[in-house]
Amino acid sequence: MHFELILPGLDWPTGPGPHPAHDLALPALSTLLGFASCTWAERNTPDALLAERFGLGDRLPQAQLRRLGENIATPADGHWLCCDPVHLHFSRDTLLLADASGLDITRDEADILMDGLNTTFADIGHFEAPAPDRWYIRLTEAARPAFHPLADVNGRPVQLFLPEGEDVPRWARLSNELEVWLFSHPVNAAREECGQRKINGIWLWGNGTAAASSPLSFTSLQANQPFARGLARHVGLSPASADQYLRPAGNGLALSDSLQRPFLHMDKEGWCQALQALDKHWFAPLLADLKARKLNEVRISVPSDRHTLYLEIVASGLWKFWRKPRALASVLASAPQPAP
Numbered sequence: 001m002h003f004e005l006i007l008p009g010l011d012w013p014t015g016p017g018p019h020p021a022h023d024l025a026l027p028a029l030s031t032l033l034g035f036a037s038c039t040w041a042e043r044n045t046p047d048a049l050l051a052e053r054f055g056l057g058d059r060l061p062q063a064q065l066r067r068l069g070e071n072i073a074t075p076a077d078g079h080w081l082c083c084d085p086v087h088l089h090f091s092r093d094t095l096l097l098a099d100a101s102g103l104d105i106t107r108d109e110a111d112i113l114m115d116g117l118n119t120t121f122a123d124i125g126h127f128e129a130p131a132p133d134r135w136y137i138r139l140t141e142a143a144r145p146a147f148h149p150l151a152d153v154n155g156r157p158v159q160l161f162l163p164e165g166e167d168v169p170r171w172a173r174l175s176n177e178l179e180v181w182l183f184s185h186p187v188n189a190a191r192e193e194c195g196q197r198k199i200n201g202i203w204l205w206g207n208g209t210a211a212a213s214s215p216l217s218f219t220s221l222q223a224n225q226p227f228a229r230g231l232a233r234h235v236g237l238s239p240a241s242a243d244q245y246l247r248p249a250g251n252g253l254a255l256s257d258s259l260q261r262p263f264l265h266m267d268k269e270g271w272c273q274a275l276q277a278l279d280k281h282w283f284a285p286l287l288a289d290l291k292a293r294k295l296n297e298v299r300i301s302v303p304s305d306r307h308t309l310y311l312e313i314v315a316s317g318l319w320k321f322w323r324k325p326r327a328l329a330s331v332l333a334s335a336p337q338p339a340p
Contacts, residue, residue, distance in 0.1 A: 005256060011309055036312060061206065062082065084150050095157065145165045219250035225255055297313065
């Protein structure tokens with residue numbers, strides 16, 4: 001049996017100073033790294049990597065799949081778009097986008113905004129927010145433009161990621177109308193008074209066409225992220241929690257995103273705490289199952305917007321006693337340098 005753990009955010013960059021993990025006690029991870037073969041590949045995203053593992057291609061209906069993974073019932077009809085809340089701001093003369101992970105939107109704020117959106121824009125579709133930072137529109141007809149995923153735009157110039165294809169002007173007008181409505185809403189006035197950033201924009205994305213998946217190489221999925229859970233439900237799997245490693249009955253796949261948010265916000269303390277929890281709840285039991293030959297192979301896949309790191313540890317190689325534990329910073333320092 002083999003097990004793959006997709007772990008975005010593990011590759012905190014190395015620099016001139018000490019790495020955040022340099023003095024952390026990570027005995028299981030260090031041991032795994034000592035026995036691991038390391039491969040660097042082109043950049044990837046967690047969603048794209050998951051889609052590959054499920055045998056699915058591009059232009060997936062990510063909104064529909066993510067909505068399917070939410071912990072509430074999904075209506076059977078309609079066409080879905082993600083319309084996630086964002087903060088738009090200028091840096092010199094460039095308009096940049098920041099996703100909702102740093103906005104700390106409350107449940108009450110989201111509910112008030114959903115009520116207003118559904119009253120003001122009832123002709124477009126039905127707005128809902130299963131989580132304060134994840135919003136959707138259920139449309140009566142499919143949206144035809146090609147939208148860029150929010151993860152591609154986060155922290156980057158909006159101008160580089162405008163929708164393309166059919167019916168673009170209509171959706172550009174809608175985006176502008178939504179921004180104007182949000183900008184003047186009392187929720188944002190109250191946030192500004194408290195020194196919080198405004199929820200002054202939304203990012204539309206996630207339309208596409210559902211496709212049949214290829215035969216899966218795994219029989220179980222652990223994930224807390226809605227898109228991953230939606231993919232599992234789409235193919236008839238019942239996803240389990242990713243709070244800790246659960247030994248699969250067959251081959252297993254898991255996505256743990258506990259490092260992703262502190263990584264995106266350069267929160268060293270939060271990242272270190274999450275990494276130590278991973279060592280206890282994931283790396284240690286994975287290493288134990290390799291030693292007991294309950295797993296033949298473990299792969300740790302680390303997608304990022306710079307490169308993708310693949311670590312492979314095989315049970316048959318654990319007898320190599322001369323392989324010593326290796327620090328995470330040492331592995332990350334071996335990343336290929338970008339061309340000048």
